[in-house]
Amino acid sequence: MSLEICIVPFWGQGHIFPCVELCNHLASRNITITLIIPSTLTTSLPSSLRQHPLLRITHFPSSPTPPPHDHLVPELQTIFSANPTPPACAIVDVMMNWTIPIFAKLHIPTVAFFTSAACSAAMELAAWKAHPLDLKPGETRLIPGLPRDMALTHSDLKQRPHQPPPPPHDGGGGHGFHPPPPPPKLGGPPPWVEELEDATALMFNTCDELERPFINFIANHIKKPVWGVGPLLPEQYWKSTGSLLHDRDVRSNRKSSVTEEEVTQWLDSKPRGSVLYISFGTEVGPTVEEYEELAQGLESCEEPFIWVLQPSSGRPGPPNMGDESEEGFFPYGLEGRVGNRGLIIRGWAPQLLILSHPSTGGFLSHCGWNSTVEGVGRGVPFLVYPIRGDQYHNAKLVVSHLKVGYMVSEDMTVKVTRDDIVEGITRLMGDKEMKRNAEILGEKFLHGFPRSSVEALDYFMNFIKQRAV
CATH class of the missing domain: 3.40.50.2000 (Glycogen Phosphorylase B;)
Structure with a gap:
């Protein structure tokens, strides 16, 4: 059965690079990919991907803020109208989580994609569960389910007060939707927990060899599949281990x-x-x-x-x-x-x-x-x-x-x-x-792309195929 998967990346090279590699991994499994990006990002994609026979690129209109959901639903319906079978799922960068309700209206399941480490999301969950605001200097607080060496300390709660806010768009000038993040709820879970409630599963740009305990911790909390499918680095990176890798x-x-x-x-x-x-x-x-x-x-x-x-x-x-x-x-x-x-x-x-x-x-x-x-x-x-x-x-x-x-x-x-x-x-x-x-x-x-991530992508494919039946 031929499958189509829709992918919605965030802009900025820290998000685009792993998204490109995720597209390559899925295309190698004979998956048709619809990549939905602002038009200004098209040139950020390598020509090998833009010319791939299994990839089609379509565009959201460029705008600094997201349009109303009802405005984009008919646009996505038009995008998918050429194919009588809707995409099996949409993989959505968590920075684009506002699109999840749009896909829900079209009855397209979504998988939330974190281009970051699993430890970051796990530690946010841990901080919420541990109620660490009363931690004192020198005190540590163990979190059940996480390694002892990741116990919360007083210094973990400190942030740099003089740091400027994140940029509103990528350094290359590619504009797109970037709604301000909601303020965290006092005493509540990390905002992404509620924002991704309608997602069917989560993907992280990591692997078991680096972060198995953190992947498990998140999965045990959200009660959904969580896969480490990275690190999503160029194929040449894995093939050149032990020798020089030329960026060009x-x-x-x-x-x-x-x-x-x-x-x-x-x-x-x-x-x-x-x-x-x-x-x-x-x-x-x-x-x-x-x-x-x-x-x-x-x-x-x-x-x-x-x-x-x-x-x-x-x-x-x-x-x-x-x-x-x-x-x-x-x-x-x-x-x-x-x-x-x-x-x-x-x-x-x-x-x-x-x-x-x-x-x-x-x-x-x-x-x-x-x-x-x-x-x-x-x-x-x-x-x-x-x-x-x-x-x-x-x-x-x-x-x-x-x-x-x-x-x-x-x-x-x-x-x-x-x-x-x-x-x-x-x-x-x-x-x-x-x-x-x-x-x-x-x-x-040394032996290339982690085997655990290959297996995770296989599990993801089986999961999607079963839901598509």
Whole structure:
């Protein structure tokens, strides 16, 4: 029986990239896919996917706010009218959960898709169940069903008060629907629990090898199927384990101050495992003051480093961000002072290449989930520097549960200082046991896409086929 599945991603590369890979996995199972996206996102999709014979792309009208449900129901009916059999289900990014009632009106079951880690959703549930507001400094609270090393602490409740809000649309300028999230109910469950009540199942961009306890915890609470179907990284990522992975073979190049060849040449000149890679992604970053502390810390250390500076990161980004490495632009002549010990990249960086190079020995990261699984899969230990939201949970997973990294500071509610940076880098890069822990974890992915996720996708397919009968 031929099946059609409708997929509704959120925009922004952290959502689009795993959605593209999910499309590839489903298409390889001979599934017809209808991808519903704002028209501005079409160019963000790789040409190989746009030209796939089993994929058709259709568009929501671009708008900063969602139109009334009754307005979109006839539009979706028109989309599916060419096929007398409606889609077997719709896979909906949780950031697009407002579309779930629309599919319900069309009698199309939905599966909620989290591009983030399962630990983030599990820890939100745990915090609600544990009523931790009375936790005191130094106290821990075990959560039945979760690993002991993920027990809630007083520091887990702290957030960075100075962090700017999330951007209203992706860094590439692709507009689409982004209704503001509802305020959490005092004493109530995480908002997504109620918002996804009509979903038939949940999918997470993770795997048993990383997060089985958290997948089970969520499934036991919501009493619905929960599948880990990731990490949803490019096919080339899995095939190139043990060798260099060139980003140009996977993702289109963006504006950058360096070429991949220049990065490779620089890395080739450094000893194995000696380079610290620093990147905060495209949408978040430290405060302006913390950027300056980071620059001073890197200058004070002896380790070679690659530092990626994104103009939009941290909104408004690094101070006096410019395209020229001059004294007047941040980081104010640091290149000249550190010489060949440091490589500063302005704009896009070939992250997959850097993480797969044997000279890379550490990753100072905000712990966005895509970056986290890319580093974990390559056996690189972390110095974690969470900025907002699920990054705190990812950081706790990396440090406390997977034990492949350190926090840059024990209290992330105060400014991270140069001393924090120096101490963290020295500790991480000098810890041979931590590096071995990361290598052992990375070895779990030596044989390609996780078998547990292949099986989870098979379970999903059987689940949908049974409902379609």
